[in-house]
Amino acid sequence: MDSNNNVMVFIEVRHGRIAEVSLELISAAAGLAAELGGQVEAIAPGHRLEEELPRLGHYGCRRVYYINDPRLTHFTSIPCARAVIETIRRHDPAVVLFGATTRGRDVAPRVASALKCGLTADCTDLKIGDHTIKDRTYENVLLQIRPAFGGNIVATIVSPESRPSMATVREGVMKMGTPDPGREVEIIPESIPFSDDDFISEIIEIVREEKQVNLKSAQIIVSAGMGASDPEALGLARELARILGGELGCSRPVVDAGILDKEHQVGQTGVTVRPNLYIACGISGQIQHRAGMSEAKRIIAINRDPHAPIFALAHYGIVGDVKDVLNKMIKAYKTKA
Amino acid sequence: MGLKIIVTVKQVPDTHNISGEAMKEDGTVNRAALPTIFNPEDLNALEEALQIKEAVGGTVTCISMGPPNAVEVLKECLYRGADDVVLISDRRFAGADTLATSYALKCAIEKVGGFDLILCGRQAIDGDTAQVGPQIAEKLGLNQLTCVAAIAAIDERSITVKRSVEDGYEIVKSPMPVLLTITGSANEPRSANAKKVMTYKNIGKELSSLSYDETYMSVAHGTPVLSHIREWNVEAIGAAPEQCGLSGSPTKVKKIQSVVLAARESRQIANSDAGISGLIHELIEENIIG
Numbered sequence: 001m002d003s004n005n006n007v008m009v010f011i012e013v014r015h016g017r018i019a020e021v022s023l024e025l026i027s028a029a030a031g032l033a034a035e036l037g038g039q040v041e042a043i044a045p046g047h048r049l050e051e052e053l054p055r056l057g058h059y060g061c062r063r064v065y066y067i068n069d070p071r072l073t074h075f076t077s078i079p080c081a082r083a084v085i086e087t088i089r090r091h092d093p094a095v096v097l098f099g100a101t102t103r104g105r106d107v108a109p110r111v112a113s114a115l116k117c118g119l120t121a122d123c124t125d126l127k128i129g130d131h132t133i134k135d136r137t138y139e140n141v142l143l144q145i146r147p148a149f150g151g152n153i154v155a156t157i158v159s160p161e162s163r164p165s166m167a168t169v170r171e172g173v174m175k176m177g178t179p180d181p182g183r184e185v186e187i188i189p190e191s192i193p194f195s196d197d198d199f200i201s202e203i204i205e206i207v208r209e210e211k212q213v214n215l216k217s218a219q220i221i222v223s224a225g226m227g228a229s230d231p232e233a234l235g236l237a238r239e240l241a242r243i244l245g246g247e248l249g250c251s252r253p254v255v256d257a258g259i260l261d262k263e264h265q266v267g268q269t270g271v272t273v274r275p276n277l278y279i280a281c282g283i284s285g286q287i288q289h290r291a292g293m294s295e296a297k298r299i300i301a302i303n304r305d306p307h308a309p310i311f312a313l314a315h316y317g318i319v320g321d322v323k324d325v326l327n328k329m330i331k332a333y334k335t336k337a
Numbered sequence: 338m339g340l341k342i343i344v345t346v347k348q349v350p351d352t353h354n355i356s357g358e359a360m361k362e363d364g365t366v367n368r369a370a371l372p373t374i375f376n377p378e379d380l381n382a383l384e385e386a387l388q389i390k391e392a393v394g395g396t397v398t399c400i401s402m403g404p405p406n407a408v409e410v411l412k413e414c415l416y417r418g419a420d421d422v423v424l425i426s427d428r429r430f431a432g433a434d435t436l437a438t439s440y441a442l443k444c445a446i447e448k449v450g451g452f453d454l455i456l457c458g459r460q461a462i463d464g465d466t467a468q469v470g471p472q473i474a475e476k477l478g479l480n481q482l483t484c485v486a487a488i489a490a491i492d493e494r495s496i497t498v499k500r501s502v503e504d505g506y507e508i509v510k511s512p513m514p515v516l517l518t519i520t521g522s523a524n525e526p527r528s529a530n531a532k533k534v535m536t537y538k539n540i541g542k543e544l545s546s547l548s549y550d551e552t553y554m555s556v557a558h559g560t561p562v563l564s565h566i567r568e569w570n571v572e573a574i575g576a577a578p579e580q581c582g583l584s585g586s587p588t589k590v591k592k593i594q595s596v597v598l599a600a601r602e603s604r605q606i607a608n609s610d611a612g613i614s615g616l617i618h619e620l621i622e623e624n625i626i627g
């Protein structure tokens with residue numbers, strides 16, 4: 001088959017709205033497709049998405065295959081996987097991307113298994129490059145970059161001998177482009193011959209809940225101490241955690257003061273964490289706090305007191321006012337090249 | 338009623354306690370220097386299986402694919418109350434990615450046969466992929482319920498679970514057979530039972546390609562006791578060798594970089610726009626942040 005070089009994105013819908021991660025992936029796909037000489041496409045299984053789908057165009061998507069069925073209003077594995085598998089078979093993209101979300105990581109492996117192709121989980125970066133196996137060089141393959149071994153190594157994975165190359169990509173790592181309302185997406189209805197047996201999972205109840213804190217598995221933690229406990233500083237710490245895709249932690253006095261829930265507390269009487277990056281904001285670094293975070297792979301300490309004990313532990317020390325430093329960090333990250 | 342429950346368990350390097358020596362000069366992982374542990378969420382899957390068995394009756398069979406010493410995690414399963422365990426081991430399984438792993442496990446599960454529930458950990462801490470469970474389900478043509486944080490109800494024909502998702506949770510019901518992936522918040526895994534440790538600590542392994550039957554259990558004092566741990570190779574599970582291990586794995590590792598610091602060196606960063614944006618770029622380049 002004379003193959004195309006298109007990059008396809010699985011569109012995740014949450015409560016009737018396109019999830020942000022899908023727009024991030026459309027933006028990333030635009031860059032990859034430009035390098036490959038292909039176009040950005042999307043697969044959207046769902047219902048009543050007519051008003052949402054045009055937004056995909058604003059971020060650079062050329063056409064979206066829309067599988068419209070009332071039974072797809074809520075995500076379940078089998079029909080969603082079938083829709084994706086069929087659409088990929090019909091349109092043969094070179095690359096398919098999914099958000100590394102609960103739903104993306106539920107459906108992507110089923111698709112990869114059915115198509116017998118490679119799938120790399122939880123990527124933090126994607127590039128295009130060449131890869132040589134024995135004496136054959138594959139040009140313009142997807143380089144899938146991800147941390148592994150608990151974040152101790154960064155691996156570049158390729159799957160040039162199977163098509164398409166598939167990856168799930170962590171939320172928040174790809175930069176969302178600036179939407180251009182002038183760009184249009186072609187909405188192509190795609191019909192999938194579902195059988196009733198596909199809808200084997202029955203959704204009994206859906207409950208929206210404020211995201212619970214999950215410090216233990218967080219790779220990035222921004223932690224607020226008493227020096228960052230006023231609303232403005234705490235807001236900045238929260239904002240930095242959010243844009244880095246991390247969680248908000250804190251020291252014990254912040255919990256004792258009733259400012260944050262106990263779930264956020266790091267330390268001897270809180271949670272022990274080993275993230276790749278721990279940013280201690282206005283934390284003095286007493287032993288009981290250190291007991292919970294000293295094994296973080298990288299520690300950045302922000303404190304106005306140059307003699308604060310936390311600096312002895314930090315890989316990077318920044319002496320200064322926490323609000324000032326956090327503002328600079330947020331700005332630097334948002335304007336990253 | 339009696340449910341037949343299969344649990345897949347993996348022996349993994351303890352990636353949460355990696356020291357400097359665990360990384361070789363060239364940035365690759367020195368597996369020999371790493372202690373191995375029972376993959377944490379697989380302990381939760383086993384615990385959930387044991388609780389279901391205790392609540393409604395049934396048997397729990399644990400399957401692991403790995404090198405010969407992966408038998409250790411299977412013994413841990415017996416210590417906690419598993420009825421039966423099988424080791425899938427063969428040099429030809431080495432280098433398997435998730436596609437080849439799920440293929441081998443699917444073959445082994447088919448050989449065991451007759452199951453109502455398959456329980457996997459949500460993910461293994463060596464790769465954090467969370468792919469093997471759904472891929473086994475697809476290969477067996479089974480429904481799947483991933484990221485299960487609790488079991489809400491179970492009867493002879495169906496199971497209802499709570500799945501955690503980004504913006505809350507959902508309660509979903511599926512008929513059996515079905516495959517579940519269990520998260521760390523589902524339960525508090527029990528520890529080994531001293532009596533069972535005594536019974537099984539010296540249990541041997543036996544290479545076997547016999548069809549799956551239950552004659553290897555000796556019924557002494559009413560409760561069946563496993564006489565040995567069966568080990569199955571490529572032929573025993575009827576797998577196609579080219580779909581196993583490295584040759585059955587479409588993904589290839591192109592490059593590996595270590596991110597462990599050589600030593601704890603502390604650097605002072607200037608509190609200026611240039612200083613901080615330099616730090617952010619450094620962290621992005623080193624893949625610490627995206």
Ligand SMILES: Cc1cc2nc3c(=O)[nH]c(=O)nc-3n(C[C@H](O)[C@H](O)[C@H](O)COP(=O)(O)OP(=O)(O)OC[C@H]3O[C@@H](n4cnc5c(N)ncnc54)[C@H](O)[C@@H]3O)c2cc1C
Nearest residue numbers: 225226227251252267268269270282283284288289304322
């Ligand atoms: C049995 C026991 C168990 C404990 N368990 C825990 C535990 O699990 N976790 C825990 O965290 N603590 C625990 N503690 C408490 C611990 O001893 C410390 O009291 C606590 O960690 C201090 O928190 P902190 O650093 O946020 O506050 P402080 O010690 O008050 O330090 C605040 C820091 O912020 C800096 N600062 C102030 N304003 C600014 C600004 N504008 N800009 C920059 N920097 C600023 C200050 O220089 C100071 O270093 C425990 C104590 C005991 C006795």
Ligand SMILES: Nc1ncnc2c1ncn2[C@@H]1O[C@H](COP(=O)(O)O)[C@@H](O)[C@H]1O
Nearest residue numbers: 345346402457458460461466467468469
């Ligand atoms: N080699 C293996 N042997 C048995 N079970 C496995 C193996 N690899 C993965 N699994 C199961 O699949 C789950 C997900 O693994 P992973 O996709 O590697 O994150 C694990 O928690 C195990 O239950």
